[in-house]
Amino acid sequence: MDEFEIRRSRMVTEQIQHRGITDTAVLEAMRAVPRHFFVPHELRENAYSDCPLPIGSGQTISQPYIVAYMTSLLNLKGDEKVLEVGTGSGYQAAILSLLAHQVHTTELIPQLSARSAETLRDLGYDNVIVHQSDGSLGWKPCAPYDAILVTASAPKVPAPLLEQLTPEGRLVLPVGGRGMQWIELWQQENGKWLPEEMLPVAFVPLRGAHGWQSWED
Ligand code: SAM
Secondary structure: HHHHHHHHHHHHHHHOOOOOOOOOOHHHHHOOOOOHHOOOOOHHHHOOOOOOOEOOOEEEEHHHHHHHHHHHHHHHOOEEEEEEOOOEEEEEEHHHOOOOOOEEEEOOOOOHHHHHHHHHHHHHOOOEEEEEEHHHHHHHHHHOEEEEEOOOOOOOHHHHHHHEEEEEEEEEEEEOOOOOEEEEEEEOOOOOOEEEEEEEEEEOOOOOOOOOOOOOO
C-alpha cells in the first residue's frame, strides 16, 4: 500500500464507517478512488482530511463523509443510469461510476468542466460523460435517469430534475438557504414525488435557471 492508500483506508474507517455508513459497495468505492488526484496539487497532502477543500473558481470538493452519505442514499445496484449536477472536481462522479452503469455529470463553470473531464479520462473512468451546462435544467437528451444527485444547494427542488427521473427513481439534493440546508431524498409514493429531510449540511449554491440568481435572494 502506498501512503495515499493508507490514508484513504483510514478515511473510510474513521470518517465514514464510524459515522454509520454500512453499504459495502459505497465503502469499497470510497476506498478505491484516489481523491488526491481530484484536488489541486498543492492540497494533495490534505486530500483525505475530514473536510471540504477548495478546487478553484470559488468551488469545493465535498467532505468525504458527505460524498459517501449522499451516494448511499441513492441505493445503487450497478445497472443504473445516473445524473450528477455539479461535477466540480469529478470526484463524486468517479465514485458513482464504480456503483452504476453510466454516469452523466453536468458542470456550469467551463474551466471546472474541462479539468474534471480530463482527470476522469486520465484515470480511466470511461463510463462518465461530462457535460458543460446548467444542470438545474437536468440533462434532457439522456433522460430518464434512475437516480439524480445534486451537489450544490438549491432554493427548492428543480422541477426538471423530477421530470427526468424514472417513476422508481431517487433524487438526492441539498435544499435550503444561506449557511445551512437539508439533504433531501425525493421518491415517488402513490405516484406523487415526496421529500424526506435527511441531514443538515452547508453547500455552495446551485446557480442557473432553477437555482439561486443571487445568494442573497
Ligand atoms: N461534486 C463535486 C466534486 O466531487 O468535486 C463538488 C461539487 S461543488 C460542491 C458544487 C459544484 O456545482 C460547483 O462546481 C459549481 O460550479 C456547480 N454548479 C453550481 N450550479 C450549477 C448548475 N446550475 N449546473 C451545473 N453545475 C453547477
